[in-house]
Amino acid sequence: MHGAPSDTAYPATDGPDAESRPRRLDELLSRIQQLTAESDAPEPSRPFGAQPDAAAQSGQPAERGEWFPPEPASLPAAGLSESEVENLVLKYLNARAEASGRDLAEHIKLPFRLIDPLMQAMKDDQMVAHKAAAMMNDYVYTLTGAGRERAKKLAEYCSYYGAAPVPLDEYVRSVSAQTIADQHPTEEDLARAFSDLLIDPGMLARLGPAINSGRGLFLFGAPGNGKTSIAERVTKAFGQFVWIPRSLGIDGELIRLFDPSMHEEAPISSAGGLLDDRAVDSRWVRIRRPTIVVGGELTMDSLEVTLNTATNVSEAPVQLKSNCGTLVIDDFGRQRMTTDELLNRWIVPLEKRYDFLNLSSGKKIQVPFDQLIVFSTNLEPKDLVDDAFLRRIPYKIEVVDPSEAAFRKLLSIMGKSLGVPYDEAAVNHLIDTHYRAPGRPFRACQPRDLLLQIINFCHYKKQTPAMTPANFDFAVENYFAIM
Template sequence: MAPEFLTMTHEIMSKLSPSEYLAQLKAQQKVDPSPALASVMAELDSLDMSDLSAPAPEEKPAAPQNTPAPVSATRPTAKGEAASQPAGSSAAAGSHHPANSPLPGNAPTPNRKPAAARNDSYLAELFDRVSNLLGEDGDKKTAYVPKAPATLDEAGLAEDDLERLILKFLLSKGASSGRKICQQVRLPFGLIDPLLKQWKYEQLLDLRNSAEIGDYVYAITDLGRERAKRYAEECTYFGAAPVQLRDYLYAMERQSIAKQMVRETDLKRAFSDLLIAPEMLDKLGPAINSGRGMFLFGEPGNGKTSIAERVTSCFGSTIWIPRALGIDGDIIRLFDPGVHEEVETERGEGIFDLTGLDQRWVQIKRPTVIAGGELTMSELEVTQNLQTHICESPLQLKSNCGTLVIDDFGRQTMPVDELLNRWIVPLEKRYDFLNMPSGKKIQVPFDQLIIFSTNLEPKDLVDGAFLRRIPYKIEVLDPSREHFVKLFEIMAPKFGMTFEREAVEYLIETHYTAVERPFRACQPRDLLLQVRNFCVYKEQEKVMTPEAFDFAVDNYFSVM
């Protein structure tokens, strides 16, 4: 391991004892079993950490004139620290860091406190230390972790916002325990419990019976029901409490695709299930690292869509996105199970949520959003359901920090010029403006790799000004003869067949070379499917034969 690794380890151990650090790192390894973290664990297990058992001495500011010097060099407790702090000192007042913001790199190391005192800031600081330890080549999943808010102000919510959500939930449910209400709005019990008691005092809720320790079952009253109905007329949403735009912008900046550098090994891993020429990988790699956009063009059936679908997996990491955004009273649903793949993580429940995570956020694989010929202009704008008044986010917002694929570009129902005019500025500036139903215009990141996949020549579709903003134009060529034969060899076992080179050579000479028919990457799969169906119909063994290929070609190319 490099010497700088050991130096960094000593710096980290000055803030945590070795046992604390190893315990936390092992816990993180269960959540994140990445090769980089496994390597770090193996290295730590082999180190002699006896010299790190005590924290490094800290520089202490000179004591004020009337303040007695400490009588012991032992580490103070959290209670002792508060008691011994000089009145009016900046340390006593503390400095507030907004939720999810990292600690400054040159900030003095705080005195060690019990985990309960350190609370959520301790968890985020630990993640930052592990990220620093792994360096640039480490897994990026721990680069950003949303911390559970300690106050409503940190959550960016007002009591009125939660009143609307919870009363509408109870209007639908009738009655629920405080724990289940917390699960519904995805907020800590400590924030919700005082509000429930306040609303009981205001006669919006009533107690049915006790539930878990310190919890009760709450039912909505007639007064609460009337108020909930008024709220439902404005918007029917009562899911996870929304995240504020400022927190979303910060998260996107921390997880930006522009910060993800793809290496050749990453590309080979992502395309391991495709037979693709090394020259094509060498073209794709720099285009992906640009984080801006590319054209994939070429004849149909050569794998442009398959290539586009695998690009995102090159980054090999996950991101956190909010389930919903709240912008001046409007609720925008961002998490979409149809395009986002959730990553299972340890999630706490109700009163006993000890994960330190903000449950309003969901961890997903970097998204790949594909829009084909059905793409319309409305899918690129915030749309509001007129019955529920819930807003849906546009495709470019759902694909932030991932990949947006415009498949069959040029064949959309909307004119190409209309799409280009909509995106020409975002492609250049890397941000977009969205119009809200309230009339407000908001600025959001336009932070995804955009891939335009088309069977047409890009220069015949768009003008030079737009082509300039898409720096990479990559042609997906027809496979070579050797490549074509190899595809049959790869696909044969998937159809329960044994590869027969003589039959494939017969197919090529008779039905390709003789008639000057070009190879297409999709044809081995399609022809073998025809051969399998022919053999099943004839009740024959599934074998590649000239007869079977003659039948398949006659069906497949009859109008081509």
Template sequence: MLSHLKGLAARPKAEQEQAPSYQELSIDFSDLSATEETSAETIALGQSSGEQVADRSVVDQEESAVTDPRLAQLFERVNQLLSDPTSGRGEPFRPKAPETLEETGLTFEEVERLILKYLHSQGSATGRQVCAQVRLPFRIVESILKQLKREQLVALRGAAAAGDYEFTLTESGRDRAKRFSEECTYFGAAPVCLKDYLKAMEAQSIAKQTVSEEALRDAFSDLVVSDDLLDRLGPAISSGRGLFLFGEPGNGKTSIAERVMRAFGSTIWIPRALGIDGDIIRLYDPGVHEAVEEHTKEGIFDLSDVDQRWVKIIRPTVIAGGELTMSQLEVTQNLQTKICEAPLQLKSNCGALIIDDFGRQRMPIDELLNRWIVPLEKRYDFLGFPNREVQITPPSSVPVYLPLASTWVLAICSSSVMVVA
């Protein structure tokens, strides 16, 4: 089989791109079947402390089967042949799938916590089910599962498809998972580190884009807007700075504000969760963000080469009205789950935050405006965590928190609308 793969690697690029599916590659899997059958037959399940564990002598054989370099080379080669070379073109940022744990920006302990809490919740799961839950590649999760097995925190329950296995927690693994759950119950997608998030936001910033007259007219095509108003809106929108729209009630301020992001007409990538100094902030909100599904072929091969911890969304437009409170502009933590929720301005990053009915909020107007003095003037903000305050800055020496130059805060009162970038 390896010789056949070498033959494929030597083919010209034009010939490689002609293979639409792995069935047409004519790869011989016969030399892998014997290995898979042998590894499946050698799993001897027994009872130990009331639960099923694999025989210690079988574990070493199973590990060598799962980490068969021929199988790994096969998957990698087929991914290269079937992936779309044009995917991601025209995007200022596209998260690439990490190859190693170091590239994720996470530590072994951080991923271990997610895996153990997930297995504790599910009872048992295959390696690929764990990957789908934490949104990390199989090659990364598989090595961590092996280490947890050596430490007798997880055990095998049986074989699964494609050289995978079903894992369950041991008694010591359950105890550790319970302790982790007391600290934080989150076991979703692995968080993205702050440094990677800031780089992504800087690349996708509205401030780096220009709005053409055609795009502006398309954005407001469903409204009757005069050319004079469009001439004034165009430079204001292109500047990526703050806007203040005012007028009598019912003259279309809110309708105009809601269509501002259409002028940019693009999508962005945001992480599902952020990891900052051990705290996990849930960023992706299905109630606020509109996800854009990428068309990928189903199967065991991930052909997108995209970091699944990120999600592609339409540039967000977050609207907050008279119900807005100061707590919604700060990081909040659920006292039961210990999971942090991102503030509105973080969810609307690289988009628009609309504050409707300005002056009717539960807080005084001066308090709301004072909240934005530093972000508007200094172009950075502070995230207040339950136990500390963190200043978020970009990779450069200029402190920018999310970069606010690409986040519009739009405040609308009965007679005015304010868009604050």
């Protein structure tokens, strides 16, 4: 069956069109080369962290208006040299024996299109060899003898072979784009953040301006009234997520920034399908805005870059890990260092919003100091610090004892939560006998603690936990034995 000739059909080998064959063939080859060049051309660059145009928004991982790090179009755009990436590849292959190009790209968190030509160059330099073919025009690589020798020497200097580091200047720009100074929580935001706490509206009215300042505040008052609970929920009033690098690279030194023990990862949802169309730099990780709590274990070393001499990888200090979030100094005044040492270390960063850190090489770097610092203490702030420091912490909020009505409501809420039915008569007995008579102050933590005493006692007696005068008497006798 013969159809009409195609527009791209080859000309006959003889006849009147024979002379035009070379010209038409050249045009066809030229068009093929043009199409190939267009498909291989890198995506037009855009400013670091800028949002793509509307056509590229489909499948975009970031929430509307959320800053994100765009995928680099080249190694220089990623702030990396070929030798830095080669070193990571060699150390990874030395540890794993073999890996495909895509596995390597996934491990060091760089696009495969940047790794593939680098692997070909390393093969030409006889650092790696093809062990087998892999799917999707890829190969399984293994080290040659020369590559293994070089990898061992590199590992002796620094054993790190994880995600490729992010340059310091990119991290500084990311903090500026996600700063808490641009977050202005409203009454509704605070109500949502503290929805699981019974908190006085007057307290929220004082907390609101302090949180909006993004600078710092003192929470002081008697123990057991929820200062730490309040401090831990402050971050919820800000935007939910921020992006941070897994590690920072500064003049050949590596600083680990992402810490799973302090940061809660919040991965973006996959776009689905065989190909991942998310144009995000995988060297960064999306986390919930950090809330880092340090207490009596805080030392001066925790505030400086610390070098692990076994791996030659440095660890970021707590203030760097808490950037764009909240840093809570719990039990302030009970640290292993004096309050003067801590305050002298931070008096300039609190004022200027940047800090200076010393690297193991002796180099000093300037980094953002962008977090809300909450000093939580049972002591009077004026007894701990001088006027110069108090001026830099403009908000001092006392967390007062709950009223009797609030205490009763706390018992009702905690009873429902713990499965102990509220009993008005038993609560009246508790308050009259064990609070009014001895002049004992109410504390916000006591309803929970007393009910837990009752639950444990009833389990021991094989009874259903209940609020009764006898059970409250037993709980009070244990709880306030030396108080």
